[in-house]
Amino acid sequence: MIAEAPEFGVRIEKEQGPDGGSRVVVVVSGDVDYTHVGELESAVDHEIDRATGPLDLVVDLAAVPYCDSCGMRVLLGASQRVDGGGGTFVLRGVHGQPSRALRLTGLDRVLGA
Amino acid sequence: MLTAADSLGHVDSTMPAGAPSPTPPRGMRSLHSRVLAGLSEAVVVTGPARPGGAYTIVHAANTAAERLLPGITAGLAVERVPHDAFRSAVAQQLPGFEAEVAGRVLVARAERLDDDVPPGADLLTCWYLRDVTDERRGSASLQRAQARAGFLAESGRALHGVLNLERTLRTAASLAAGFLAPTVLVLLADGSDAVRWARADAGRPRPHAGEMTRVELRAAPRLHEALVEEAPVDPWVSLELAELPVWNERPTGRIVVVPVPGTVVRGVLVLVEPADDEDVVPLAEEYATRVGTALSAAALFREQAHLGHVLQASLEPPPLPDDTRGAVVVGSAYRPARESLRVGGDFYEVLPRTAVGRTPFLLGDVCGKGIEAAVLSGRVRQSLHALRLVEQDPTTLLGLLNAALLDAADLDAAVTMPRFATMVLGDAEPLPDGGLRLRLATGGHPPPFVVRADGTVEEVDVVGSLVGALRDAEFSGTEVLLAPGETCLIYSDGVTEARGGPGGRDFYGEERLAAALSGCAGAPAQVVCERVVQLLSDWLAGRDHDDVALLALQAPPRPRPDRSRPDRPSPRPRPRPGHPPREAS
Numbered sequence: 001m002i003a004e005a006p007e008f009g010v011r012i013e014k015e016q017g018p019d020g021g022s023r024v025v026v027v028v029s030g031d032v033d034y035t036h037v038g039e040l041e042s043a044v045d046h047e048i049d050r051a052t053g054p055l056d057l058v059v060d061l062a063a064v065p066y067c068d069s070c071g072m073r074v075l076l077g078a079s080q081r082v083d084g085g086g087g088t089f090v091l092r093g094v095h096g097q098p099s100r101a102l103r104l105t106g107l108d109r110v111l112g113a
Numbered sequence: 114m115l116t117a118a119d120s121l122g123h124v125d126s127t128m129p130a131g132a133p134s135p136t137p138p139r140g141m142r143s144l145h146s147r148v149l150a151g152l153s154e155a156v157v158v159t160g161p162a163r164p165g166g167a168y169t170i171v172h173a174a175n176t177a178a179e180r181l182l183p184g185i186t187a188g189l190a191v192e193r194v195p196h197d198a199f200r201s202a203v204a205q206q207l208p209g210f211e212a213e214v215a216g217r218v219l220v221a222r223a224e225r226l227d228d229d230v231p232p233g234a235d236l237l238t239c240w241y242l243r244d245v246t247d248e249r250r251g252s253a254s255l256q257r258a259q260a261r262a263g264f265l266a267e268s269g270r271a272l273h274g275v276l277n278l279e280r281t282l283r284t285a286a287s288l289a290a291g292f293l294a295p296t297v298l299v300l301l302a303d304g305s306d307a308v309r310w311a312r313a314d315a316g317r318p319r320p321h322a323g324e325m326t327r328v329e330l331r332a333a334p335r336l337h338e339a340l341v342e343e344a345p346v347d348p349w350v351s352l353e354l355a356e357l358p359v360w361n362e363r364p365t366g367r368i369v370v371v372p373v374p375g376t377v378v379r380g381v382l383v384l385v386e387p388a389d390d391e392d393v394v395p396l397a398e399e400y401a402t403r404v405g406t407a408l409s410a411a412a413l414f415r416e417q418a419h420l421g422h423v424l425q426a427s428l429e430p431p432p433l434p435d436d437t438r439g440a441v442v443v444g445s446a447y448r449p450a451r452e453s454l455r456v457g458g459d460f461y462e463v464l465p466r467t468a469v470g471r472t473p474f475l476l477g478d479v480c481g482k483g484i485e486a487a488v489l490s491g492r493v494r495q496s497l498h499a500l501r502l503v504e505q506d507p508t509t510l511l512g513l514l515n516a517a518l519l520d521a522a523d524l525d526a527a528v529t530m531p532r533f534a535t536m537v538l539g540d541a542e543p544l545p546d547g548g549l550r551l552r553l554a555t556g557g558h559p560p561p562f563v564v565r566a567d568g569t570v571e572e573v574d575v576v577g578s579l580v581g582a583l584r585d586a587e588f589s590g591t592e593v594l595l596a597p598g599e600t601c602l603i604y605s606d607g608v609t610e611a612r613g614g615p616g617g618r619d620f621y622g623e624e625r626l627a628a629a630l631s632g633c634a635g636a637p638a639q640v641v642c643e644r645v646v647q648l649l650s651d652w653l654a655g656r657d658h659d660d661v662a663l664l665a666l667q668a669p670p671r672p673r674p675d676r677s678r679p680d681r682p683s684p685r686p687r688p689r690p691g692h693p694p695r696e697a698s
Contacts, residue, residue, distance in 0.1 A: 066610065066620075068659065069458070069480035069535070076582055077530045097610065097620060105535060105557035106578030106587065 006063070008036040010043040015058075023056035025092075029063035032071030032098075040071065044078045048085070055087035062093025071098075072107055079111050088112075146187070149175035155242035157182070159191055159203050169203060172237065181219055181242050203238070218246045261396050264292050268400060272407035278303065278378075281411040282311040283320045285382075285404040291315030293397055294384035298359060299373065299404065301380040302340040303412055310359050323359065333357060339372065340379055346370045354383055371397045375405035377412040424487045430662070433463045434472075440543040441472050444638030444665040446646045450607075450658060458486040459605045459662035460494065464501075470542060471552075473501060476603040476664045477536030477580075478558070485532070492521060493534050493580075507539045507554035508590035511580060515556070515588070518581030533582035537561055537603045539590075541666055547597045549668035554590040556580035561603040562627060564641065566596055568634040570627040573601070598635050598670035607661040608645065613652040621652050638665035 008030030017023040024047050032040055048055060059075060061067065067075075079089035090112045094102060102108040149156055155178035162168045169191045179185055184195040191203045198212035202221065209222040224239045268288045275281045282301055289297040290313035298312045306327055313320035330337045333353035339346045351368035366386035371394065373380035382401045387393045433443045443463050461476035475497065479489040496517045497510065504510050522532060535557035542550045553561065557579030563571045577588035593601055604626070611621040629648045633641045642663040649661065 065618075066612075068610070069478065069533075069606075072579075073480045073531055073533065076533075080531065101606070104559060104576070106576070106583070107557075110583060 006030045006065070008032075008039065010039055012043065012047065017056055021056060023058055023088075024051075025058040025060055027060040027063070030065075032061075032064055032067040032074075034068065034070050037068075037070040037074055041074045041077075044074065048078065048081050051085070051087070054085055055082055056090075057082050057087060058090045058092050060092045061098055062095070064094075064098055065096055067098040067101060072101065072105060075111055076107060146173065146175075149173055153177060155181045155244075157185060157199075157240040157242065158237055159240065160237035162190075178240075178242060181217070181244060182214060199240075202240075206238070216246075217244050218249050219243065220245050257392070261392070264288075265396075265399055265403065269403050269407075272403060273410065275407065276411050276414045278408065278411040278415055279309070279311075279322065281404075281407050282309055283313075283322050285407070286311040286313035286320045286322075289313070289382070289384070289397075289400060290320075293393065293400065294369070294387035296360075296364065296385035298354070298383040298385070299380060300336070300340060300383070301373070301378055301408060303378040308340060312359055312361075314361060321359075321361070325357070325359075329358070336381070339370075339381055346372050346381060350381070351383075369394060369397060371401045373401045373405045373408065375409040375412075377409040378405075380405065380408065424484065427487065427491060430461050434465050439669055440466065440470070441541045441549060442638045442667040442669050443474075444640070444642040444663075444667070446642040446661070446663040448607075448646060448658070448661040450660050458490065459607065459660035460490045461603075461662050461664045462494065463664070463666075467505070467540070469505075471505065471540040472542075473505075473538070473540040474603075474664060474666060475536060475538040476558075476605065476662055477534050477538075478605045478607075478660070478662070479534040480532065489532050489534065489581075492518065493536070496521075497538070505540065506590070507552050508577075508588050510538065511536075511554045511556050511577065511588040512586070515578075515580050515583075515586045519584060522581070531582045533557070533579045535579050535606075543668075544594070547668065547671060548599075549595040549666070551593040551595065551601055551666065552590060553593060553601075554588055556586070556588055559604065559606055559609060559623075561593075561601050562630055563593055563595070564600045564602065564630045564634055566598050566634060568631045570631045572623070572627070595666075595668040597668045600633070600636075600638055600641055600665050600667040602630060602641060602645070603664045603666075604645075605660060605662040607659040608649060608663065611649055611653055611658045611661070613654055613656050617654075617656065621649060625652070635670070637670075638667040641665045641667075 006029060009028070011027040013025040013027060014022055015025055026044055026047065028040060030036065044057070044059070047057065057078065059078070075091065082089040102111065152175055156173070156175050157171060157178045158173040159169055160172055162170045171185060171187055171189045171191060171194065173187050174182075174185045182194070182196050182199060185199075191200060194200055196212065196214060198210050199221070202210035202223070207223065209220070211218070211220050213219070219242055221240050221242045224241065226237045226239060271288055272281060272284055275284055282299055285299045286297050295315045296312065298310060301309045303309070307324040308327070308330060309322070309324050311320050311322040327337070333350075333356070335347040335350045336353050339350060350370050354368060354370065355364050364385040369384040369387050371382045371384070373382050382397060382404060384393070384397055387397070430445060430447050433445055445461060447459065447461070449459075458479045458481060459477070460479070462474070464473040466472045475494075477490070477493060479486045479493065481489070493514065496514055500510055500513050500517070504513060518532070537553060537555045537558045539551055539553040542552075544550055553573060553575055554577060555575050556577045560573045560575055563573060565571065573591060573593055575589055575591040578586035580586070595601060609620060609622050609626055612618055613621065626645065629645055630641070633644050636644065642665050645663055646661070
């Protein structure tokens with residue numbers, strides 16, 4: 001039996017942060033690789049661009065089984081932009097290969113995973 | 114039965130059935146001649162002069178018929194009608210005929226008025242004539258227009274598939290030879306010092322091609338101007354052209370010169386003795402536009418292919434040094450991702466032994482693909498080459514490299530996204546006991562594996578942040594001692610993240626890699642790499658994968674005194690049942 005690759009998708013949600021403020025959650029599903037990283041990048045960039053003040057951004061990787069170096073680069077770029085604007089960037093639901101890759105690269109401490 | 118009178122819509126009850134009526138009653142005759150006269154179509158009726166007679170006359174001919182066949186008139190014997198085609202068509206009872214009369218093209222159709230006529234009865238034949246001169250002329254010009262459109266479409270297809278400058282030039286000459294003119298010459302300036310040309314002669318199988326230097330073109334200053342500047346084609350150019358050493362026979366007839374426009378290259382299209390047709394020049398100009406587009410595309414493609422080739426060559430792992438003076442045995446494997454247009458992001462190198470007796474090595478992976486990845490991996494390698502001149506400690510080197518890459522990125526206005534690399538670097542130093550001491554540092558890269566002599570596989574305990582992205586990056590180093598025959602394998606994540614297996618979606622993973630390596634204990638470094646690639650390719654079963662790079666460093670095995678051929682180690686790794694547990698993870 002050959003399993004199909006789960007379809008890639010990016011969904012934007014809003015939720016209440018712990019401090020009562022609203023934060024944007026980017027829910028990603030599927031492999032974040034060379035083919036799909038552009039979708040993630042434009043979704044995240046769009047949220048950062050349209051934020052009027054400091055943005056609290058959460059990227060949810062609970063449904064992401066694989067993230068390559070292109071994906072890490074987008075996450076790192078997003079976190080640097082959000083931090084630069086005085087906001088916060090948090091990764092959530094990281095497990096499996098992405099978790100190991102983030103640990104290996106030392107990005108886990110930078111990206112707040 | 115139908116008679117001449119019937120055919121006009123009257124039934125003449127006085128006529129005997131089956132008999133032709135060469136002379137209808139007077140009133141009737143005047144009626145049908147009046148009806149005929151009013152028709153715009155030319156009509157002629159022929160038939161025997163009297164029933165059963167062999168003598169055929171024209172029974173009726175209307176005004177339109179008299180205009181098309183001057184001299185024809187009712188009552189005239191057919192043999193005296195002054196038109197050969199008409200006479201022979203009547204005599205042979207042809208179904209129709211076509212003739213040119215006084216510069217007009219006529220088409221005639223015969224209609225035998227034979228319904229219900231008993232066999233053998235004498236018949237009238239009605240000839241309907243049409244002047245098709247204008248129609249034919251129109252369709253001839255339509256055909257020419259279609260031929261031109263077909264020529265342009267066909268040449269567009271033929272030219273655009275080529276993408277090779279010389280071949281496009283030859284194709285441009287061949288396609289036009291015989292259509293635009295018997296001999297066609299195309300000259301092309303592509304910014305280089307030479308002007309290329311191709312000439313095709315209709316009926317000759319192969320076009321001729323060659324090059325002229327600018328010096329040779331001094332004799333043709335106007336042509337030179339038209340080729341290298343935006344100068345319009347001067348009428349004198351055709352005189353200069355006739356003198357160029359590009360002809361089989363020096364042209365003496367009319368020469369038409371049309372510029373070949375192009376964004377990258379410029380040229381001229383030269384037609385020798387084209388048909389004396391007003392359409393030739395506009396058609397040649399249209400053709401020249403297509404030629405110019407195709408030549409520019411070919412020129413661009415040539416540049417790009419050259420760029421790609423240079424880039425690819427610069428990224429391909431350099432050959433490992435042949436001579437490490439027996440200090441280190443190295444093996445390597447590189448399998449770029451299948452998408453050939455994406456230049457890969459993995460790189461590795463082993464440098465010649467330094468003055469202090471250490472052999473530096475490196476295996477890395479830059480984020481991204483294509484040109485960007487190529488530039489970054491070039492920058493990483495060159496920075497390291499320079500930094501190694503002043504610093505040899507791997508951990509310190511990584512820190513310096515990190516700072517150098519970040520500084521370079523700060524200077525680079527085009528960089529909006531972080532660029533980084535992961536890598537393992539270090540050097541190897543032979544020990545007096547025949548072993549090898551490796552100094553290793555990693556920046557965000559999967560830790561290497563060590564394959565011990567007894568088949569134990571260890572993951573080297575070393576971590577560090579990725580390189581070139583973070584100012585506060587932390588790197589650490591470690592030392593690994595290899596006994597003779599033991600191997601350290603550095604690999605890129607394309608190995609462990611290769612997806613395949615029975616379900617097609619499982620990662621190859623560190624566990625399987627370690628298991629594979631434990632079966633390779635004692636195998637030569639190159640064999641270890643090839644074995645891993647082989648197992649990986651089984652795992653992938655033809656699926657796509659990312660770049661895969663492997664670099665194996667091995668302490669030279671001890672020669673075995675009891676073997677008859679001590680220098681030849683076993684080419685196959687020893688298979689092992691299961692694999693011993695890894696010591697570190």
